[in-house]
Structures are given as structure tokens and as C-alpha cells.
Amino acid sequence: MKFRQLTVLSLILGFTAPAMAQLPRIVVQGTGTPAVFTDLADAVAAAQAGDKLYLSGNNFPFPANLEIDKELHFFGAGVHPDSTQVTGTTTLTCASTAEPLRVLTTASGSTFTGIRFTTTAGDFSSLAIQYGVVDADDDPTDIVFQRCWFQGQVQLGTGPDAGGPTTFDECVFLGRIDGMGRSATLTRCIIANGYNTITLTGLDGASTVENCVVLGTIQTNNGVTIRNSFLRTNGGYASFACTNCVFQNNITPNQLIADASPGVVATGNLTDVDLGTLFVAESNGMYEVTDDLHMVAGSPGIGFGTDGTDVGIYGTASPYKPGAVPFNPHFRQATIAPSTNNNGGLPVNIRVAAQQH
Numbered sequence: 001m002k003f004r005q006l007t008v009l010s011l012i013l014g015f016t017a018p019a020m021a022q023l024p025r026i027v028v029q030g031t032g033t034p035a036v037f038t039d040l041a042d043a044v045a046a047a048q049a050g051d052k053l054y055l056s057g058n059n060f061p062f063p064a065n066l067e068i069d070k071e072l073h074f075f076g077a078g079v080h081p082d083s084t085q086v087t088g089t090t091t092l093t094c095a096s097t098a099e100p101l102r103v104l105t106t107a108s109g110s111t112f113t114g115i116r117f118t119t120t121a122g123d124f125s126s127l128a129i130q131y132g133v134v135d136a137d138d139d140p141t142d143i144v145f146q147r148c149w150f151q152g153q154v155q156l157g158t159g160p161d162a163g164g165p166t167t168f169d170e171c172v173f174l175g176r177i178d179g180m181g182r183s184a185t186l187t188r189c190i191i192a193n194g195y196n197t198i199t200l201t202g203l204d205g206a207s208t209v210e211n212c213v214v215l216g217t218i219q220t221n222n223g224v225t226i227r228n229s230f231l232r233t234n235g236g237y238a239s240f241a242c243t244n245c246v247f248q249n250n251i252t253p254n255q256l257i258a259d260a261s262p263g264v265v266a267t268g269n270l271t272d273v274d275l276g277t278l279f280v281a282e283s284n285g286m287y288e289v290t291d292d293l294h295m296v297a298g299s300p301g302i303g304f305g306t307d308g309t310d311v312g313i314y315g316t317a318s319p320y321k322p323g324a325v326p327f328n329p330h331f332r333q334a335t336i337a338p339s340t341n342n343n344g345g346l347p348v349n350i351r352v353a354a355q356q357h
Contacts, residue, residue: 024058040092041066055115057087064099067133068107076114079149079172081289082323089149091116100127100152104137111144114324118151124175124193128152131180139163139182145171147324156182156202164205170313170320174287179203179221186212188313188320190293195285196234211305211315213293214238215285221245228305230278230312231257232285238271249306251278270300279312293320 026043028035030051037043040060043053049070057077076090084090092115094100101117103110117128128150132138138157144167154173156166157180164183173191176199177184183205192215193199199216200209207224214231218239227248231238237259238252239245244263251270258264275283278299280292294314295301301311313320 024060025056027054047072055090057084057090059091059093061093064096067102067104069104071109074112078114079116080324083325089116094119101129102133103131103140105139108140109142112148113146116149126152130155132158135159150175156180183207190287192287195232213312228311228315251301251311
């Protein structure tokens with residue numbers, strides 16, 4: 001990983017910080033005096049529009065139908081085990097599998113960084129996050145998710161409608177994304193509901209899927225541009241019923257880039273590619289944190305993107321960061337002595353890291 005690292009040696013008494021053992025804390029900072037909470041619903045209720053909420057590594061359960069009804073900015077400790085060995089991941093868990101976290105129209109402009117979204121069921125089919133409660137309040141704009149993880153479905157509305165955009169950058173989806181007729185931009189994302197299921201659907205308008213790894217069917221979308229990505233299903237086609245979609249410089253082991261897709265424009269794509277020539281480590285059509293999605297030496301995906309960089313998440317001028325390290329500085333490693341030294345101090349060595357990009 002490309003870190004900027006700082007090592008601090010301190011003598012701190014009473015400090016114990018094994019991963020996942022810290023108490024849950026949410027610091028709300030912005031309009032008023034900074035305040036500390038342990039309950040997510042309480043923190044959201046107390047926050048004012050434009051405030052920042054900093055969440056420690058831990059699990060934060062919240063009641064069904066918790067609503068984000070104002071512009072807020074959430075910062076977690078991270079989503080990947082590799083970059084949260086000290087703090088643990090920041091996870092928001094809904095108590096219901098049918099009533100997810102709701103983002104309302106009045107929450108337009110909100111951002112989420114370094115957070116996992118899941119439900120008590122923790123499976124791919126349950127709803128993790130949804131825009132709105134009813135049609136009148138389900139059209140937030142300019143929502144941004146960066147380096148987030150969705151263990152469940154994401155629905156960008158309560159019913160088909162025009163709206164957006166939503167930005168997903170360097171996110172992991174282990175569940176279906178349903179655009180519900182809205183637009184979204186997905187860059188350097190892993191979208192892996194399972195290569196034999198519908199993974200990405202319902203996008204409309206000026207939507208872009210760029211430098212992503214999609215393990216599952218792209219189905220029933222309209223006017224979406226998909227470029228520089230790896231696409232895989234278990235059928236003969238990589239996408240189905242994608243009306244007026246544009247496919248540029250994608251790679252797939254499937255025989256067709258698109259089927260039953262009127263108005264599709266496909267240029268520079270590679271089809272029927274041998275899976276063994278692509279990734280360093282990914283073979284089963286599912287995503288695990290042990291996968292290495294770099295292009296293997298000699299891969300046709302090296303430099304194949306429209307911008308001259310690699311296909312997939314490690315392309316573009318700012319490639320995906322291994323470990324999904326959050327933008328905010330975080331604890332990379334903590335070494336705490338089991339006892340005090342001869343001077344009565346407790347040696348503590350803490351390594352802090354932050355991404356340069």
C-alpha cells in the first residue's frame with residue numbers, strides 16, 4: 001500500500017486497545033460544541049445540517065427506519081480487515097432486514113467514508129440502505145460513498161423515478177445495486193453479488209461504470225456507459241437488456257458483451273477471454289478479501305483501458321487502494337507492552353497511516 005506513515009512512541013498508563021475492544025464512540029463536530037455519543041440514532045438526531053460525524057471502529061446497531069434527513073458527513077475507521085487491525089471496522093447494522101437505513105431528499109449533499117452497511121441477517125438479499133420512505137422524499141442528489149462496504153442491497157429510491165446523481169468510489173458491494181431509474185457514477189468498485197445473479201440494475205440517465213470488477217449480470221439498465229471494467233456472469237453474455245448503453249474497452253470471459261440490448265454501442269471490448277490470464281487471484285466468481293484483483297503479468301488487461309491504464313480497479317490515475325484504507329488518518333498498528341518498565345511507564349508504540357491520494 002502507498003501510505004504516509006508516522007510512528008509515535010508514547011508512555012501511556014491504562015491504555016488497552018486490542019482490535020474491536022474499544023468502546024463505540026461517535027463525535028459530532030460542526031455547528032455547535034463537539035459532542036460524543038455511543039448511539040447512532042442519538043448522534044444523527046443531535047447533529048445539525050453540515051455537521052461531521054466521526055465513528056470509531058465498532059458495530060453501531062440502529063433501529064429500523066433510521067432516517068438521514070439533513071446533509072451530514074460520516075467518517076468511519078475503515079471497512080477492510082487489512083487496514084483496521086487496531087481499531088476494527090466501522091459497521092452500521094440495521095435491526096431489521098426489511099427496514100434499512102433511509103437517506104431522504106433533504107439529505108442531499110451527504111457523504112459517507114470508510115463505513116460498512118449491513119443488517120442483522122448479514123446476507124446478500126436483505127436491504128442495507130435505501131433512498132426515501134415514500135415517493136415524495138426519495139430523491140436526494142449529490143450523495144457520495146467513498147471506500148464503503150455494502151453487505152446487502154442498495155436501492156436508490158422507493159420506486160422508479162428520475163434523479164441522482166450518486167457517486168460510489170472504491171466501494172465493495174456484496175448485494176444488488178438497484179438504481180430505481182436514477183443515475184449513478186461507480187468508479188473502481190467491486191460489485192460482486194455472485195456471478196450467477198443480477199448484480200447491477202435499474203440505472204438510467206447519465207450513469208457511468210468505470211474501472212470496476214462486476215461479478216454478476218448487468219441487467220435492465222438504460223443509457224449507461226460501461227468502460228475499462230471486468231464483467232463476468234455464468235451465461236453467454238455479460239449484460240442483458242441494456243438499452244442504449246455504451247461498452248468501451250471492457251474484458252469478459254463471456255461470449256457476448258451484451259444481449260437483447262437495442263441501441264447498444266460496443267467498441268474495443270475483449271470477449272471469451274481466458275480467466276486464468278486476468279487476475280493475480282480470483283477464480284470462483286465471488287469476492288473475498290483474500291482476492292488480488294491486480295492484472296497478472298502478461299494479462300491482456302494491462303494498459304488496455306481507454307486512458308492507457310489497466311482494466312479493473314487498479315486502473316486510472318488514482319488506482320484502488322489495497323485494504324480500502326480510509327482517507328482520514330488511522331491507526332495502522334499498536335504494540336503495547338504487557339507491563340511497565342523500570343521507570344514505571346508503559347511503553348506504547350503506535351503507527352499511524354494516511355493515504356496520499
